[in-house]
Amino acid sequence: MPPLEDMVDSIADATGFAGVVSVDRGGESEFAKAYGLAHRGHKIANTVDTRFAIASGTKGLTALVVVSLIEEGVLDLSTTARSVLGEDLPLIDDGVTVEHLLAHRSGIGDYFDEDAGHEITDYVLPVPVHELATTEQYLAVLGGHPSKFAPGESFSYNNGGYVVLALIAERVGGQPFHDLVRHRVCEPAGMRDTDFLRSDELPERTALGYLTIEGVSRTNVFHLPVLGSGDGGIYSTVRDFTSFWHALYGGKIVSSSWVSEMLRPRSDVPSESRRYGLGFWLPESPGSQDTALLEGYDAGVSFRSVHRPRTRLTHTVISNSTPGAWPITNLLEKELAQR
Incomplete structure (x- = not known):
């Protein structure tokens, strides 16, 4: 069996992969390597410490904020969205609960519907992206979407539901949502390089996201909210996600019973x-059932991080292009199951 690094190198070379790959077992790094460019215009290379947007990988962190508030007694899984939203977003069914939203079983209409058939390079947000910088500002795009089905009836992946959760967390938690994520998840998990960053003022050591358009190096800055919320948009590193999984299963973010x-x-x-x-x-x-994964996919973003606690194995692939992560993360799924 060829060395894992050789196999990853081969796929990275064949696909033009830009990003970082990490494999960790028991807290010890088995493989970590960066590929491609963080900034194509200035030819700045990615490093293993480069921060990348992780799109919907953020949802796991949002869920943990909500559960931490449940542990404090200020929310419950059975709390209705309406009891916190008041008159906002009147098309959300009165029976929708926090648990429905967390499980993608709310049935509410979605402001960013992934089943609508849009191309990833389409400009789909109905307001200018710079107007989506605080969680309350998302009210402008969350409203006006009729319900798809009754609460609890079935599963339908829903981005808007996780922004509603961010609104709920912010209103009952007494802090801006971004601060809640930082204090309740990132700090106890030791995720020092993880935070919500404005896409129009990215700091050093942070990758721009690029669209997959042949012959063009166009960034995703006009495709996504300038500052993410509960459904996506946080920036992180592969190292921080190794820390995250160990903290999660170690009960450092919420209790082990709530993790289960x-x-x-x-x-x-x-x-x-x-x-x-x-x-x-x-x-x-x-x-x-004790294995879990987080995944994100959007314009200029692809991310997957998997943790298997029985073997203490974590593997994370993060890329600043839309399709970049998938060939390598699929390889890791197959190869690491045999090693």
């Missing part, structure tokens, strides 16, 4: 060959 509750499957999702808990994707096989 979040990783209890709520839905089978045959189209993804997976199941879903509360904020986390889970393997399709019932025998692997």
